[in-house]
Amino acid sequence: MKKWLFALVVVMMSVTVLTACGGNNNAQSGNTNNQGTDSTEKIKLEFLSLKQEQASQAAFKEIIKRFESANTNITVDLQSMNADQLKTTLRARAASDEMPDLVTWMKEIDPEYLLDLKGESYLSNLNAESIEAANALYNDEVYAMPIDNGYIGFYYNKTVLADNNLEVPTTLTEMKQVAEALKAKGIPAFATGSKDLSVAYMPLIALFSETVFGRNVNWSAERDAGDVSIATDESWKLAFDLHKDYVYGYSDTNASFNIGYDDANAMLAQGKAAFYGNGSWALEPIRQVGPDADIGLMAFPISDNPEESKLLVFPDTSLSIMKDSKNADAAKKFLEFVASQEAGEIWSENAKVSSTVNGVNVDYDPIAADINQYISSGQFTPYGDRVLRSVFTDKLWEDFSKYMLDRTDWDTLAKDLDAAWDRAKEVEASGQ
Incomplete structure (x- = not known):
């Protein structure tokens, strides 16, 4: 480390x-x-x-x-x-x-x-x-x-969906249809932005937790052994593509650099966007803006198999x-x-x-039922960025927005991330 x-x-x-x-x-x-x-x-x-x-x-x-x-x-x-x-x-x-x-x-x-x-x-x-x-x-x-146990997933405003005769998407095809329908009405599907990069980074964590570790809990060990790599694993590319094409692509890209954390919280709470990728810490500021807003929590559909949608739940x-x-x-x-x-x-x-x-079971918000449903059905993963070495996540944080904003291509980014993974492993082994 x-x-x-x-x-x-x-x-x-x-x-x-x-x-x-x-x-x-x-x-x-x-x-x-x-x-x-x-x-x-x-x-x-x-x-x-x-x-x-x-x-x-x-x-x-x-x-x-x-x-x-x-x-x-x-x-x-x-x-x-x-x-x-x-x-x-x-x-x-x-x-x-x-x-x-x-x-x-x-x-x-x-x-x-x-x-x-x-x-x-x-x-x-x-x-x-x-x-x-x-x-x-x-x-x-x-x-x-x-x-406490936190989560990173996608909040959604039930009222926005209902007012536009839309159902909560459970597959990637349905997510595409919902995002396109909202776009046609001038409504950003996602509340995100680039003024505060954490607003854009949090949903990426949720996505690669699903696409990579939700599919293979041993991915890190296999990467250390040289059996897999980011450059050759479609699961990593899928996470970045979903992030670029959906979370950012169906947001208010024209105002992206004017939207920060508080702004994104307010957009979701006030019904100015349908979805918002962030963690458990965002619930309280969302409720400050919209205490009675009808909000749910979901895992992003990463394919047309609803069972692959897994919520990231972890000690926070x-x-x-x-x-x-x-x-x-x-x-x-x-x-x-x-x-x-x-x-x-x-x-x-x-x-x-x-x-x-043990023994503390507080019904702190209606979305607690959504979280419990993912946990009880086994559709969750505890593996996100917190189980990755710091040298690697530092590089991930430094470069993720370049792909989101089309400032680099996948081959270049994947090569750089693989190099960062190897450096992180070497640093840990050397005790530096």
């Missing part, structure tokens, strides 16, 4: 680094049960979170409030930021040897900076399959504690403790509370996602 933190430490040591107040207290000792502690030692846990959505922040704040009321000597300082900000902050903090105590897990964080949670008793409160999937990148360690939000935390015991106590049914219900009700805590 790419050790980007380690590689930048030497560079960062040579410049002036601004550091935030970190774990500046001695480690807490004593038991780590969920009944609170009588210790008078004041401990401050610094928690860097990737969850910027209002509902997710509110959920964390409520969880922290209840935790602090039971552990009066511990306070939790929640700091929300985006992925780039978190990477930059951790690089600087590694250089100054002032790492935070808790973070929302990212696969780009090298394991040498994370605390192995294997054997912690509170993990038994969580769905074992979710824990295994969240730590699929590692050997036998547990660095990430998943607190996970928490990690930094190995150099000066307050590791207190941080474990916090994770123990997060893994409780009380905290699980708070998170699920507010963030509108399914909890990994």
Whole structure:
């Protein structure tokens, strides 16, 4: 795995680094049960979170409030930021040897900076399959504690379809017919754009999860063994073609570079587009715009066989403790509370996602029924970009839009992606 933190430490040591107040207290000792502690030692846990959505922040704040009321000597300082900000902050903090105590897990964080949670008793409160999937990148360690199961699929506005006498498409032929019918009426079939490339990137993840891993769960292992390649596998090309020809091709291409994340959420909620490819995190902002909008969730039909349509369902939000935390015991106590049914219900009700805590079943939104249907029928895959090496996904993110916008051809892109796959494998093997 790419050790980007380690590689930048030497560079960062040579410049002036601004550091935030970190774990500046001695480690807490004593038991780590969920009944609170009588210790008078004041401990401050610094928690860097990737969850910027209002509902997710509110959920964390409520969880922290209840935790602090039971552990009066511990306070939790929640700091929300985006992925780039978190990477930059951790690089600087590694250089100054002032790492935070808790973070929302990212696969780009090298394991040498994370605390192995294997054997912690509170993990038994969580769905074992979710824990295994969240730590699929590692050997036998547990660095990430998943607190919810997310998804990436295609939201659809039922009212838009009904008003235009259209049915929810279950095959690729039907999707073509629906998209053409909407186009004839001047309605973008898909809400997407290029102002914020994540709006376009998310549906591509859903698509290659279906076309590649939905058809062959062993594809990565076979690629490492040299038995398959992106250049020769039609499943990868299919994902990129569906993305270019449908998700982008039937969107408002004239306004593409003026449409960002908030705009796309609003388009779907307000019925200005029929479909929108994104993840579980988009549900809350969609509901903010259209609380009563009649929204469903579906997997994109990748062929004329409806059974090939599989929803990407995976552990989403996970928490990690930094190995150099000066307050590791207190941080474990916090994770123990997060893994409780009380905290699980708070998170699920507010963030509108399914909890990994055993026994927590919150009917957080009507689309929960759609998700459960895919899961119960076995029409889902847990393999998306999070089980791929960072060097490869960095290249994927860098180049995917070139194909979408006809700035490169498939042979060139596939060759570059295969080269990136090989580099990623070499980097992991060398321990760089």
